[in-house]
Amino acid sequence: MAKQVGREGVYAAYDLEWRESLSGAIVSEGDIIDLGGMEGHVYETPGHSSCSISFYIPHLKALFASDGAGIPYKDTIVISANSNFTKYQESLEKLKELDVEYLCADHYGYISGKESRNFIRQCIETAKDYRSLLEDVYLWEGDIESAAKKMLEAFLAENEDYFLSSNIMEGVYRQTFRHIAGVMEKH
Numbered sequence: 001m002a003k004q005v006g007r008e009g010v011y012a013a014y015d016l017e018w019r020e021s022l023s024g025a026i027v028s029e030g031d032i033i034d035l036g037g038m039e040g041h042v043y044e045t046p047g048h049s050s051c052s053i054s055f056y057i058p059h060l061k062a063l064f065a066s067d068g069a070g071i072p073y074k075d076t077i078v079i080s081a082n083s084n085f086t087k088y089q090e091s092l093e094k095l096k097e098l099d100v101e102y103l104c105a106d107h108y109g110y111i112s113g114k115e116s117r118n119f120i121r122q123c124i125e126t127a128k129d130y131r132s133l134l135e136d137v138y139l140w141e142g143d144i145e146s147a148a149k150k151m152l153e154a155f156l157a158e159n160e161d162y163f164l165s166s167n168i169m170e171g172v173y174r175q176t177f178r179h180i181a182g183v184m185e186k187h
Contacts, residue, residue: 027053043095045069047088048080054095061101063116069095070123071107073162077123079130082172085179089127096120107163134180144181148173 027033031042038059045054045068055064063069068091070077081088103116111119134151141147151173156166164172 043068043091045091045094047082047084047086047091049083052091054091056095056098056100058099061099062104063095063098063100063102063120064104065095065120066106069103069105069120070126072103072105072111072119073108073159077119077126078162079123079127080172081127081131081179082175083179085127085131085134085176086183089124089131092120092124092127096124131180134176135184138177138180138184144174144177147177151177 027042029042029044033040033042035057038057041056041058043054043056045052045065048067052066052068054066054068056062057064067080067082068088070079079088098120100116100119102110102112103119104110110116134147137150138144138147141150148170152166152170155162155169155173162169
């Protein structure tokens with residue numbers, strides 16, 4: 001990504017090599033991790049991917065939602081329900097009652113205060129509207145490939161500086177439409 005935006009030297013000062021010697025613990029829904037005077041609560045929030053988790057620190061009222069929630073981008077919310085839109089929406093419902101003062105996103109930083117307190121509820125509404133749009137585009141286009149290209153074109157027209165490349169975004173749309181199409185065909 002850095003190379004794509006002409007900043008390939010930005011990481012030269014950092015050791016970013018993957019270490020096989022790194023170890024960790026497997027966490028799952030309901031686990032509480034001792035952070036030395038604070039607790040971190042684990043929430044399984046699939047939908048962006050099947051393995052997405054979110055991490056909430058009640059003492060700080062901080063939610064690290066990874067891509068399990070929307071991505072705050074400019075004056076909008078990017079819904080990132082790549083693998084399973086239904087589970088993504090269920091995950092948002094799971095997070096909506098948390099008392100959040102800081103929402104820390106994987107992309108584009110964090111939000112705080114009033115904006116963060118309302119963010120998950122806004123994501124729920126945005127996801128509902130977005131899903132309806134995706135269903136309409138799929139019905140209009142008639143197939144996954146055409147629908148993905150149509151959504152990519154519309155997204156890039158409004159967000160030419162988004163961090164993902166167009167070929168990755170097209171793959172994301174294709175994956176999202178696979179789930180949407182599968183659900184629509186069952187009904």
